[in-house]
Amino acid sequence: MKNYIPVIGLEIHVELNTKSGMFCQCANGMHEAEPNSQVCPVCLGLPGALPVPNKKAMEWTIKIGKALNCIISKHTKFDRKHYSYPDLPKGYQISQYDEPIALTGYLEFGKNHGTYKNEEKKFRIHRVHLEEDTGKLIHTGDDTRIDFNRSGVPLAEIVTEPDFSSSSDVKMFLEELHTIIRYLDVSEADLEKGTMRMEPNISVRVVESEKLKAESQSTDFKLPNYKVEVKNINSFNFVKRAIDFEVARHIELLEKGETPVQETRGWNSEKGITYSQRTKEGAHDYRYFPEPDIPPFTFTEQYIEGITKTISELPKAKMDRFISKLGLRDLDAYIISREKSTSDFFELVLAEVKKENSESNIAQKVASAFINKRISPSDTPKKSAEKFIKMVKPIETDSDALEEAVKMIISANKKAVTEYKSGKVTVIMFLVGQVMREMKGKADASAVRKALEEKIRA
Amino acid sequence: MVLGKTITEIRNLLKTKKISREEVFSFFIKRIEKYNPNINAFLTTLRKPESIVSDGLLSGIPLAVKDNFCTKGIRTTASAKVLDNFIPPYESTTTSRLKLAGYELLGKTNMDAWAHGSSTETSDYGPTKNPWDTSRSPGGSSGGTAAAVSAYLAPAGIGSETAGSIRQPASWSGVVGLKPTYGRVSRYGVIAMGSSLDCPGPITRSVEDAAIILQAIAGKDPHDATSASVPVEDYVLKMKEKKTYTIGIAQEYFEGLDEDIKKSLEEAIKIFEKMGFKTKKISLLSPQYSISVYTIIQRAEVMSNLARYDGIRYGNPRSFFGSEAKRRGMLGTYTLSYGYYDAFFKKAQKVRTLIINDFKRVFKDVDFIIGTPTPITALKLGEFEKYSFFGELMDKFNEPAAMSGIPAISLPTGLDRNDLPMSIHLMANYFRESDLLNASYQFEKETDFMGVIKKGIANLK
Numbered sequence: 001m002k003n004y005i006p007v008i009g010l011e012i013h014v015e016l017n018t019k020s021g022m023f024c025q026c027a028n029g030m031h032e033a034e035p036n037s038q039v040c041p042v043c044l045g046l047p048g049a050l051p052v053p054n055k056k057a058m059e060w061t062i063k064i065g066k067a068l069n070c071i072i073s074k075h076t077k078f079d080r081k082h083y084s085y086p087d088l089p090k091g092y093q094i095s096q097y098d099e100p101i102a103l104t105g106y107l108e109f110g111k112n113h114g115t116y117k118n119e120e121k122k123f124r125i126h127r128v129h130l131e132e133d134t135g136k137l138i139h140t141g142d143d144t145r146i147d148f149n150r151s152g153v154p155l156a157e158i159v160t161e162p163d164f165s166s167s168s169d170v171k172m173f174l175e176e177l178h179t180i181i182r183y184l185d186v187s188e189a190d191l192e193k194g195t196m197r198m199e200p201n202i203s204v205r206v207v208e209s210e211k212l213k214a215e216s217q218s219t220d221f222k223l224p225n226y227k228v229e230v231k232n233i234n235s236f237n238f239v240k241r242a243i244d245f246e247v248a249r250h251i252e253l254l255e256k257g258e259t260p261v262q263e264t265r266g267w268n269s270e271k272g273i274t275y276s277q278r279t280k281e282g283a284h285d286y287r288y289f290p291e292p293d294i295p296p297f298t299f300t301e302q303y304i305e306g307i308t309k310t311i312s313e314l315p316k317a318k319m320d321r322f323i324s325k326l327g328l329r330d331l332d333a334y335i336i337s338r339e340k341s342t343s344d345f346f347e348l349v350l351a352e353v354k355k356e357n358s359e360s361n362i363a364q365k366v367a368s369a370f371i372n373k374r375i376s377p378s379d380t381p382k383k384s385a386e387k388f389i390k391m392v393k394p395i396e397t398d399s400d401a402l403e404e405a406v407k408m409i410i411s412a413n414k415k416a417v418t419e420y421k422s423g424k425v426t427v428i429m430f431l432v433g434q435v436m437r438e439m440k441g442k443a444d445a446s447a448v449r450k451a452l453e454e455k456i457r458a
Numbered sequence: 459m460v461l462g463k464t465i466t467e468i469r470n471l472l473k474t475k476k477i478s479r480e481e482v483f484s485f486f487i488k489r490i491e492k493y494n495p496n497i498n499a500f501l502t503t504l505r506k507p508e509s510i511v512s513d514g515l516l517s518g519i520p521l522a523v524k525d526n527f528c529t530k531g532i533r534t535t536a537s538a539k540v541l542d543n544f545i546p547p548y549e550s551t552t553t554s555r556l557k558l559a560g561y562e563l564l565g566k567t568n569m570d571a572w573a574h575g576s577s578t579e580t581s582d583y584g585p586t587k588n589p590w591d592t593s594r595s596p597g598g599s600s601g602g603t604a605a606a607v608s609a610y611l612a613p614a615g616i617g618s619e620t621a622g623s624i625r626q627p628a629s630w631s632g633v634v635g636l637k638p639t640y641g642r643v644s645r646y647g648v649i650a651m652g653s654s655l656d657c658p659g660p661i662t663r664s665v666e667d668a669a670i671i672l673q674a675i676a677g678k679d680p681h682d683a684t685s686a687s688v689p690v691e692d693y694v695l696k697m698k699e700k701k702t703y704t705i706g707i708a709q710e711y712f713e714g715l716d717e718d719i720k721k722s723l724e725e726a727i728k729i730f731e732k733m734g735f736k737t738k739k740i741s742l743l744s745p746q747y748s749i750s751v752y753t754i755i756q757r758a759e760v761m762s763n764l765a766r767y768d769g770i771r772y773g774n775p776r777s778f779f780g781s782e783a784k785r786r787g788m789l790g791t792y793t794l795s796y797g798y799y800d801a802f803f804k805k806a807q808k809v810r811t812l813i814i815n816d817f818k819r820v821f822k823d824v825d826f827i828i829g830t831p832t833p834i835t836a837l838k839l840g841e842f843e844k845y846s847f848f849g850e851l852m853d854k855f856n857e858p859a860a861m862s863g864i865p866a867i868s869l870p871t872g873l874d875r876n877d878l879p880m881s882i883h884l885m886a887n888y889f890r891e892s893d894l895l896n897a898s899y900q901f902e903k904e905t906d907f908m909g910v911i912k913k914g915i916a917n918l919k
Contacts, residue, residue, distance in 0.1 A: 041548045041647075045766050047541065048528045048550060048647040052683045080762050082794075091765020146770075287794035289758055289803055292654035294683050 003207045004254065005216055006247045007224060008170055008200055009126075009162035012177060014064070014187045015133060015153050015195040016057050022132040022154040023051030023094065031193060035138070035147035043132075043152030045089030050293050051132075053078070057154035058101065058297070060186040061130045062307045064156055065102025067180050067314055068125045072304050076101050077296035078130075082287045086146055087135040095157075097288040099296075100129035107176060110320070114334040116172045123173055124161040124219070131155050156187075162201070163219055167243035171236050174198060178236075179315045183340045191234045198239055203227045203260070204250040226262040230274055233267045242267045245274055318343055326350075326363035335371055345377045345384075346370055352385030357392070365392060397443040405438040406451050417456055428452060460485045462912050465519050465613055465667040472518045479518030479562070483507040486520050486564055490611045493918060498586045499596075499606040501525050502533050503565035514560025515674050522606040522615030525566040526573055527553050527658070528647040532563070536649040537581035537602075538571040539778040540767045550647020551679045552616060552658045559674040564612050567602025572764065573618065573651040574782045575599050576626055576852050577842045582780060585839055588631060589918050590878055594836040597627030603661045604631035608914045614662040614671060620652040621752050622831065622856030624659045625868035625883060630836040632870050632879030632914050634898075635661050636668045637856075639889050640863030641686035643672075644679030650763040652756035655860050663911050665899040668867070669693035672891060688889045696892040697899045705730055705884075706740040706824030711855060716834045718874035723830050726871055726882045729904055730828075735897070738824050743816045747809060748857035754793050754806040755861075761790025814862045821887040826897060828884055829855050831868040835878035859885045867898050870907040879910060 017029050024042035041049035062072050079097035105125035111118060133153040138145045158177070164170045178196060181189045189196040203224040207215045215221060228250070230242045250260045265274040290296070313321070315337045322333035322343075337343050350366050359365070366388060369375045374391065375384045409431060410417055420427045428449060435448045460468065460482060471477045483506065494500050500522065511517055523529065526536040528546035535541045553563070570580040578586040578601025586601040588594040589609035596605040600617030604627035607615050617624040619637045628635025636659045643658045650656060660671035673693050679685040707727065712720065731737060764787055769775035779787075793802035820827065832852060859866040866885040874880050886894040902908065 041546075046528075046546065046548070047534070047536070047544065047649040047766070047772075048526075048546070048645075049548075050646050050682050050684075052681060082762060082765060084765070084768060086768075086770055089766060089771075091768055092762055285796045287761070287791060287796075289762070289794055289799070292652075292684075292759060 003209055003212045004204050004247075004251050005207055006165050006167075006243070007162045007203045007205050008164035008167075008243060010158075010160045010164070010170065010174070011199045011201065012158040012174070013197040013199075014156045014158065014181055014189060016060050016156055016186050017188055017195070018054055018056045018060065018154055020054060021152040022054050022057055022130070024152055026152065028153055029188075030149055033149055035145070035149060038149045039151070043089075044148055045151075051094055051291070053294055054154060057130060059307050060154075060184070061101045061128060061156050062299075062304060063184050063186060063311055064158065064181070065105065065128045066308050066311055067184055068102070068105040068107060068128065068158070070102035070105030070125055070128055072102055072299065073099055074299055075099060075296060076299070078291040078294045079288045080291050081131075083284065085134070086144070087137050087151070089135065089148065089151060093131055093134065094291055094294075095131035096129035100127040102128035107173060108316070109172060109176070110316075112330040113172060113176075114331065116168065118169075118172075121169065123163045123169070126159040126161050128156060128158050131157060161219070162223060165216065167240040167247070170200060170243060171240045174236050174239060176315070179338055183315055184311065185340075191236075194234065198233055199229055199231050200233075200239060200243055201227045201229050202243055202246045202250070204247055204254060206254060226260055228260060228262070229264045230267055231264060231277065235269075238267060238269050241272055242274055245272065249274075312340075315340075322367075326367075327361065328364055328367050332364070332367045332371055336367055342370075342377065345381060348381035349375060349384045349388065352382050353388055356385070356389050397447045398439075401439060402435070402443060402448065402451050405435050406448075406455050409434045409438060410452075410455060420456060462610060462663075462915055463613065464664045465516070465662070465670055466664070468519060468613055479507050479509075482518055483520050483562055483564070486612055489609075490565065493609055493611055496587065496592060497589060497605050497609055497611070498584055499567055499602045499609065499611055500565040501535065501537065501568050501583055501602070504532070504563055507562040509557065509560045509562055511558065511560035514558065515670060516556060517560030518562065519560070519614075520562040520564035520612060521556065521671075522564050522567045522603050522612035523553060524569050524600050524603050524615070524617050526569060526618060526649040526651075527566075527616065528649070529553055529563060529566065532566065534566065534649070535583075536572050537569045537583055538780070538783070539582040540774050540776075541649075541772055542778075543773045546647075548647065551644035551681060552647065552675045554647075555675045555677075556616070561674075567600075567606055567615065569602055570599035570782070571780050572649070572760070572783055573599040573620060573623055574760070574786055575842070576622065577837070577839075578602060578605075578627070579839060579842055580780055580782045582778075587839070588836050589914055590632060590836065591876075593838055594878070595630065595839050595842070597630035597832075597836065599623040599627070600635075600661060601627045601631075604628050604633060604635070607631070607633045607661050607663060608911075609918055610915050614660060614667050616671070616675075617659060617661045618648055619657045619659060619860060620655045620756060621860035622853035624657075624661060625831040625856050625866060626853055628661050628868045629831040629870075629881035629883075630879065632911055633661055633663055634665060634668050634870070635659070635831075635868040636672060636891075636895075637859065637866050638672060638676065638891055639686070639865045641684050642688075642865070642889065642891065643675050644677075644682040644685045646679055646681035650759070652759040653763060654759060655752075655756060655863075657860075664908065665869070665895055665902045666694060666697065669697050669895045669899075672895075676891075686889070691892045693892050693895050697895045699896065700900075701893070701896055702734045702736070703825035703893065703897055704736040704738055704823070706738050706820055706827045708740050708742040708820075708827060708829075710742050710744050711827065711829035714833050715830060716874070719830050719833065719835070719880050722871045722874075722880050723828070723882055726901070727828060729901065730897075733900055733904055740820050740824060740827070742820060742827070742858075743813060745854045745858050748813060748861045749854055751806045751809045751813065752857045752861055753789075754802050755810065757786050757790035758794050758803055759790070760786045761794065810861055813858060817858070817862050817864055817885075817887070825890070825893060826884045826886050828882060831856055831881050831883040835874050835876065835880055855883060864888055865891050865894055867894050869898055869901060870910045871905065872907075872910055873913070879914070
């Protein structure tokens with residue numbers, strides 16, 4: 001019997017939200033601006049205009065590389081990648097070919113990563129490089145218009161190895177990557193706005209049954225002789241569904257003895273299907289050569305070190321610390337560590353709470369309150385801590401008033417008291433409720449119960 | 459009063475109020491009106507002076523600017539019909555700096571289309587003619603500027619080089635042409651040809667004028683990442699210090715020269731010796747290698763730089779490209795194609811490094827290397843078409859300096875048997891423009907080359 005293992009690699013584009021463009025001084029992040037209002041000779045590719053690289057964008061790409069455990073290249077350069085498309089004003093894109101900023105990294109996942117129940121996993125990063133974004137084509141009826149506002153926006157491209165064999169691993173990876181990018185504060189990484197774009201490359205390999213176990217662990221296998229790239233997917237769920245759709249489609253073809261066509265496909269989220277966009281006749285010939293307008297770069301150890309230092313604790317490290325040092329439940333630690341602002345706030349509130357409350361499991365209690373939205377980040381940490389302490393503190397009970405109320409309720413509910421005495425102990429809850437009502441809730445329920453039981457038995 | 463005067467001389471006339479800047483400007487416009495229909499040096503001319511800078515280095519001085527420099531609001535075509543209606547919305551750094559120095563833009567000059575050529579014949583607006591003999595080419599690609607300066611339709615002008623496009627037309631038109639170090643002058647706003655080679659520079663009637671213009675346009679530019687932050691010197695001041703230098707003589711740069719040119723070159727060496735300069739025999743890589751390397755690298759960059767003219771913008775479709783641009787684009791595409799990169803482009807880059815190292819080695823022993831910018835004097839119009847790599851062969855002695863990015867100057871020496879101007883060529887180490895100008899200035903004083911330059915106007919019809 002034949003077995004099929006999906007082979008999936010990812011290309012992820014992230015628009016960096018630097019103040020200015022990749023190679024010009026145009027304001028960046030102006031997606032909503034009037035078309036072609038944020039342009040200059042450089043990003044319009046006018047004759048004679050020259051690119052001057054944005055140092056910040058290079059630093060941020062180094063940051064991304066470091067966060068993905070990559071080796072940062074000491075020598076790096078830009079290259080021209082030639083292809084013809086109306087949204088590409090120079091007829092080439094300034095990108096990086098054989099000396100990308102970052103190489104050979106990985107992301108690791110533990111057994112219980114959020115709701116993903118997995119064995120420990122590691123996915124390799126092939127490279128991270130920097131390039132410029134293109135303009136945008138706007139199709140209106142028979143017309144196609146070009147908006148160059150996006151042209152020249154810094155774009156970091158992250159390429160993984162084909163290490164994924166399931167769509168849920170892909171989703172887990174992408175969610176984690178998204179979280180990391182947001183932590184690094186280098187991009188909005190907004191899927192809807194397209195500031196983070198994901199393209200899975202999918203194929204399926206055939207493995208004999210007896211080798212299935214060994215093969216499914218391996219990363220050193222022969223790649224299938226085709227791959228399908230799916231574009232225009234703007235949610236993690238859709239990536240998962242597109243992969244599932246493709247894998248099923250490939251298996252069906254392979255079963256019939258056919259090889260799926262090497263092509264680029266689009267994703268139709270309404271129908272939940274992919275569709276053919278264009279077939280690739282072998283590899284594209286981009287005629288790469290070193291960008292003569294930008295001299296190559298040499299990074300010193302100190303420079304890279306300095307940038308590395310600006311990276312604060314990353315989400316997985318934070319999650320692990322929450323579990324090991326604070327004793328949070330795995331899932332809670334995962335949830336709280338998803339947004340840097342949330343986790344920072346959580347830790348500030350916890351620090352405040354700890355000043356007043358030294359219970360051993362106080363961190364978990366604060367975490368639960370957080371997750372159940374009983375602590376709101378709209379307050380200051382101090383205020384939130386005060387609210388929380390009040391919430392978990394036992395309610396002070398006026399013992400005289402309690403005495404009065406208990407007496408009154410016992411005499412008013414003789415039947416219930418008799419039932420209790422005859423062994424129907426659950427009736428006590430009814431009596432507790434009555435006393436609480438009498439005291440308008442200003443009593444601790446367990447104290448009420450204790451007083452009632454003592455009085456009845458007396 | 460103005461005829462034949464250098465920038466320095468016109469500046470003095472303006473300073474002493476012997477003439478107004480309007481009079482200077484209209485003097486040249488009148489000459490252009492009279493002679494340009496025949497010479498075809500200018501594609502666009504301006505009507506009146508516009509500068510508001512009254513105390514700049516070039517205040518009131520009208521200059522001719524090659525038509526590949528973007529001039530805001532003024533048509534810029536690079537002599538290519540693809541850009542027939544292109545009016546740049548921005549100004550090149552070179553012309554911006556000239557504006558700051560108070561210059562007056564007289565007009566935009568003809569060139570080989572996209573600067574592809576050495577004769578100004580590939581221009582989509584017709585060839586420029588050599589003022590010394592209008593049946594001949596002024597050289598190229600900055601032929602329009604060279605002819606304008608030679609015919610005194612402008613006192614001086616701006617050209618640009620990729621490999622020889624300033625020095626060769628300066629030589630054939632009998633004027634001074636300076637190619638600065640790559641990165642000394644910003645390329646921002648110059649319609650790119652070979653980006654790793656392109657280099658703006660002056661074409662003038664005296665060494666001092668070249669120094670003045672270089673002073674105005676040199677320097678680091680935040681818009682050009684390849685521009686150098688090496689400090690700009692006071693070239694005019696440094697030029698006039700009395701210095702002696704060592705001149706290197708490489709046999710490789712004497713091969714295949716026309717007899718008259720060879721004689722005049724040998725004479726020039728004697729003059730330098732008489733001036734107290736030392737000479738030294740050296741050996742360099744054959745300039746032949748530079749031709750191969752240059753052809754591969756430049757074609758690749760041309761293919762890339764022309765990719766933006768895709769017919770969607772700038773008005774005219776790709777069918778407007780001339781055959782030279784098409785030829786170059788195809789060769790560039792070929793050498794960069796998948797599987798060919800290592801055999802061509804990468805290898806060419808390695809040889810380019812060898813050429814650079816070869817110069818660095820020699821410049822430990824000598825200050826300059828002497829030669830001639832071209833092996834022959836101006837050719838008849840039409841002769842270029844007979845050879846597909848004619849420009850490359852013609853520019854054989856210019857290409858090593860372009861490939862390595864070192865500065866070089868072309869200086870008139872005399873006339874050959876056909877009364878056509880000849881030149882010598884000096885190359886110097888990186889950023890040694892002030893020394894290059896110093897030696898050239900001394901040579902100019904010692905010889906009668908100003909006389910040679912002046913003869914050019916006398917011939918004019």
